[in-house]
Every structure is written in C-alpha cells, then in structure tokens.
Amino acid sequence: MNYCSHCGSSLIYTIPDGDSLHRHVCQQCDTIHYQNPKIITGTIPEWDNKILLCKRAIEPRHGLWTLPAGFMENNETTIEGALRESREEANADLSNLSLFCVFSIPHISQVYMIYRGDINNGHASPGAESLDVNFFNENTIPWSEMAFPVITETLKLYYKDKRNGIFKTHTGDIVRHNNELIITHY
Amino acid sequence: MNYCSHCGSSLIYTIPDGDSLHRHVCQQCDTIHYQNPKIITGTIPEWDNKILLCKRAIEPRHGLWTLPAGFMENNETTIEGALRESREEANADLSNLSLFCVFSIPHISQVYMIYRGDINNGHASPGAESLDVNFFNENTIPWSEMAFPVITETLKLYYKDKRNGIFKTHTGDIVRHNNELIITHY
Numbered sequence: 001m002n003y004c005s006h007c008g009s010s011l012i013y014t015i016p017d018g019d020s021l022h023r024h025v026c027q028q029c030d031t032i033h034y035q036n037p038k039i040i041t042g043t044i045p046e047w048d049n050k051i052l053l054c055k056r057a058i059e060p061r062h063g064l065w066t067l068p069a070g071f072m073e074n075n076e077t078t079i080e081g082a083l084r085e086s087r088e089e090a091n092a093d094l095s096n097l098s099l100f101c102v103f104s105i106p107h108i109s110q111v112y113m114i115y116r117g118d119i120n121n122g123h124a125s126p127g128a129e130s131l132d133v134n135f136f137n138e139n140t141i142p143w144s145e146m147a148f149p150v151i152t153e154t155l156k157l158y159y160k161d162k163r164n165g166i167f168k169t170h171t172g173d174i175v176r177h178n179n180e181l182i183i184t185h186y
Numbered sequence: 187m188n189y190c191s192h193c194g195s196s197l198i199y200t201i202p203d204g205d206s207l208h209r210h211v212c213q214q215c216d217t218i219h220y221q222n223p224k225i226i227t228g229t230i231p232e233w234d235n236k237i238l239l240c241k242r243a244i245e246p247r248h249g250l251w252t253l254p255a256g257f258m259e260n261n262e263t264t265i266e267g268a269l270r271e272s273r274e275e276a277n278a279d280l281s282n283l284s285l286f287c288v289f290s291i292p293h294i295s296q297v298y299m300i301y302r303g304d305i306n307n308g309h310a311s312p313g314a315e316s317l318d319v320n321f322f323n324e325n326t327i328p329w330s331e332m333a334f335p336v337i338t339e340t341l342k343l344y345y346k347d348k349r350n351g352i353f354k355t356h357t358g359d360i361v362r363h364n365n366e367l368i369i370t371h372y
Contacts, residue, residue: 001191005210005219008189008196018314021259024191033191037258038222039297072223073207077290077359078297079372098372099357102285102299104263111225111264113288128204169355171285173263186265186284 006031037109041081042069044100044114044158045092047122050135051158053142054089057131061147067114067154068092082115090133092124101157101170103150112150116158116167138162150174153183192217223295227267228255230286230300230344231278233308236321237344239328240275243317247333253300253340254278268301276319278310287343287356287371289336298336302344302353324348336360339369 001024004011009028016023016032024033044067045052053065068089072081079097086092094117103112124133136142138159146152153174161167172185187210190197195214202209202218210219230253231238239251254275258267265283272278280303289298310319322328324345332338339360347353358371 003189003191003194005187005189005191005197008194010194011191034257035260036224037260037262039225071220072297074221074223074295075292076223077292077361078288078357079290079359080292099288099355102264102288104265106261106263106266109260111258169285171264173265175263 001033001035004029004031005033035109037104037106037111039072039078039081040069040110040112041072041078041085042067042112042114043082043086043094043097044116044154045086045090045094045119045124046116047119047124047135050137051155052090052092052119052124052133052135054126054130055132055134056129056147057126058129063131064145064147065142066147066151069112069114069151072113078113079115082113082117086117087127089127089130090124091127092133093120094118095120098167099169100167101154101172103153103172103174105150105174107176112154114154149181149183153185157185187219187221190215190217191219221295223290223292223297225258225264225267226255226296226298227258227264227271228253228298228300229268229272229280229283230302230340231272231276231280231305231310232302233305233310233321236323237341238276238278238305238310238319238321240312240316241318241320242315242333243312244315249317250331250333251328252333252337255298255300255337258299264299265301268299268303272303273313275313275316276310277313278319279306280304281306284353285355286353287340287358289339289358289360291336291360293362298340300340335367335369339371343371 004026097115097117190212283303
C-alpha cells in the first residue's frame with residue numbers, strides 16, 4: 001500500500017495517535033487505511049450420506065480437492081455467501097444450513113466459516129472454478145490431494161462428529177510456528 | 187475509493203472479466219481492489235452470576251452501554267481479538283472462552299463474533315475507550331441505553347439460554363429492510 005485511495009498522496013507507515021499498531025496513514029488528508037482479516041465462507045454439502053467436494057480449476061492448488069468456499073462479499077450474510085459459493089463452484093443449491101466450524105488462520109489473516117447443508121435433490125455439476133465435483137464418504141475422500149489444511153481439518157472434525165452421532169459447532173485456530181502448522185480446536 | 191493504493195493512478199468502477207460484481211480497478215497496473223466485510227470480535231465477560239458492560243467514551247453512541255468488542259486485526263485469531271478488546275476496553279483478563287454467537291449485518295458489511303468468558307478474579311476497570319464499566323444481571327441491565335441492536339439481541343439470547351440452563355452457539359442476521367431491522371436467528 002503506497003498511495004492514499006482517497007486523495008492519491010503518498011502514505012506513511014506509522015502508529016496513529018491513540019492507536020497501538022502501525023497503519024498506512026495519509027499525511028495530506030489524514031485518512032487512516034485500516035487492513036483487517038477476511039472471511040472465507042463455505043459449505044459441507046451433504047447428500048445420501050455422502051459429501052460433495054470440488055476439484056479446483058484455479059490457482060492456488062489447481063487440480064486439488066476442496067469444499068465450495070470463497071471470500072465473503074460486502075452486503076451479504078455469511079449464509080448468503082456460503083450458498084452463493086456452493087452455486088458458483090458446484091451448481092448446487094443447499095438447504096437447512098447449520099454452522100459447523102469457525103477457524104482463524106492468523107498468518108494469512110483469514111477466518112473460515114463452514115456450514116453443513118443438504119443439497120437439494122442431490123443436483124451438482126462443476127462451476128467455472130471447478131474441474132470436477134464428486135460425492136465421497138470418509139473412505140473415498142482423496143485425503144492426500146486436498147487443497148488446504150483447514151479443509152482437511154474441517155473434514156476430520158466432521159467425520160469425528162458423524163461417528164459420535166452428534167454435530168457440534170467447532171472453533172479453532174491454525175497457526176504457523178517455525179514453518180509448522182499448529183492446529184488447535186476448542 | 188478514487189486512486190490505486192499500489193500505483194496512484196485513477197480507478198474505474200467496473201465488473202472485471204470473469205467476475206459478477208463491480209470492483210474498483212486500476213487501468214494502469216490492473217490491480218483489482220476488493221472490499222470485504224469486517225469482523226467485530228468481543229466477549230460477554232462473566233463474574234459471580236453477573237456480566238460486565240462498558241459505557242462508551244467514543245463515538246458512535248458515546249455514553250451508551252455495550253459489550254467489549256471491536257474490529258479484529260490482521261495476524262490475530264478471533265479469540266485473541268476478543269481477549270484484546272476485553273483488556274483494552276475493560277482492563278479485564280478472561281479465561282474459558284466459548285463461542286456464543288455469530289451475527290451478520292449485511293447493510294454495514296460487518297460480522298459480529300461474541301464469546302462468553304470468565305473474568306479472572308472479577309477484576310475490571312474502564313479502559314481508554316470506556317467512561318465506566320459495571321456488572322449487571324438481567325434485571326439491572328440498562329436495556330434502553332444500549333449502544334447497538336446486535337448487542338441487545340446478543341444479551342436477550344444470552345439470558346434465554348441462561349434460563350434454559352444450556353448455552354448454545356447461535357448464528358443470525360440483522361438485516362435492514364425499509365428502515366426497519368429484521369432480526370433472524372437459526
């Protein structure tokens with residue numbers, strides 16, 4: 001971030017009065033340009049005791065498998081965003097959503113919010129950002145070809161709950177420490 | 187948003203190729219400036235069967251009561267942010283956090299995430315952004331002097347769960363429709 005998006009002047013990187021963190025600040029118009037974490041909202045689409053995964057047609061992780069999920073947009077709810085991503089990536093309409101997990105990933109300033117939901121009539125097909133979509137159970141999931149650690153962790157929790165016969169809402173963190181990912185859930 | 191924060195050129199507001207929404211795009215360096223919802227993270231601080239509220243020393247809603255909460259920062263987890271806000275606004279250290287509710291407020295592009303937690307030793311005092319802090323029960327809460335509808339709704343759900351003897355994790359939306367707020371929870 002080099003220039004003020006409001007007036008076009010150069011920015012400095014400094015701690016504003018009354019703040020404790022460095023921000024990009026415009027010395028011309030005094031605008032403080034805050035940067036905050038982004039929400040990734042998505043679903044675990046369920047049908048006939050299986051779940052749907054999408055094979056990514058885009059970078060990063062082209063060709064690997066993931067749940068339908070993406071950046072939440074302004075002026076939508078987390079559930080609207082989760083439904084939109086499921087339509088965009090898997091042409092799947094979902095019903096009966098319930099919040100399954102919230103994962104913070106601080107080294108990339110992202111928060112994942114994943115909902116379980118039923119696929120209406122089990123209809124799904126690849127959207128523009130997917131090479132393929134397919135239904136899996138715990139034994140057929142391509143565990144070694146998953147796109148993101150947070151999705152692998154979400155699916156592990158999902159099958160743990162499924163075996164226990166009760167779904168909870170999980171919160172957790174995925175923190176990078178000495179190039180290792182430390183996964184905590186509560 | 188008028189100028190590119192990367193190269194300083196003027197921006198246009200257009201739908202990029204392969205996208206479906208208008209974005210601020212730089213015609214000089216092709217940077218697309220996405221704008222996304224922000225997370226407000228905070229706590230319901232509990233002690234001795236009461237909860238702590240803060241009287242706001244800042245605008246908006248100066249002089250009205252709220253829970254300790256604020257914008258989540260980059261490179262922190264939602265729980266770290268909730269603990270930080272509780273320290274900053276109420277000089278309170280909390281333990282044993284559990285996720286109580288997630289509310290989307292699409293007309294202001296915010297998502298609230300509020301955790302219940304115990305105040306260590308019950309110690310609290312006003313931070314720089316609070317005129318006062320105080321402990322309340324359901325009957326003594328200043329319901330007509332609350333700063334934000336989402337906080338009032340959170341506290342109503344809190345006391346409903348408390349009367350039922352079991353705390354759940356709630357998700358909901360607060361949507362503005364014809365200048366009225368429609369509150370939905372699931």
